[in-house]
Amino acid sequence: MGKSVARFIAPGLVQEQVLAMATAFANEMALHVESAGPDHVLLTKGSIWWTGKRLLTILASNVPEGAHVQVEAWVEGIVDLNANPNEFVGMVPRRDAWRLASAFVSRFGIVPEAVFQHF
Numbered sequence: 001m002g003k004s005v006a007r008f009i010a011p012g013l014v015q016e017q018v019l020a021m022a023t024a025f026a027n028e029m030a031l032h033v034e035s036a037g038p039d040h041v042l043l044t045k046g047s048i049w050w051t052g053k054r055l056l057t058i059l060a061s062n063v064p065e066g067a068h069v070q071v072e073a074w075v076e077g078i079v080d081l082n083a084n085p086n087e088f089v090g091m092v093p094r095r096d097a098w099r100l101a102s103a104f105v106s107r108f109g110i111v112p113e114a115v116f117q118h119f
Helices: 015-028 091-106
Strands: 004-011 032-037 040-045 053-063 066-076 116-118
Touching: 004 091, 015 032, 015 040, 015 053, 015 066, 015 091, 040 091, 053 091, 066 091, 091 116
Parallel strands: none
Antiparallel strands: 004 066, 004 116, 032 040, 040 053, 053 066
16 A cells, blocks of 8 residues: 655644644545544545545654654555655546645645655
């Protein structure tokens, strides 16, 4: 399975604030909160039957410096794809997943390209 993953510290924030930001982001971007827990939120958009289901998982934990945040983005379909916008196969859903993931990470004042790795 391919995933795009970003890990970073959000100084001055706690886990609950990061997860609240994720839920607010879901409302703004018309995403479905598929599951949520004390340390994560799973956001989805679309269907695996049409252009692929876009998934965004936000995990957060408290650390002395603030909140450790991990964002995972991928597309579920016939095959699972990471959110690398530069890949040709699955270009449209990948770019949409990238747009969502990068928009969320940007809210922390972080350049998405600097923190995301595509696996």
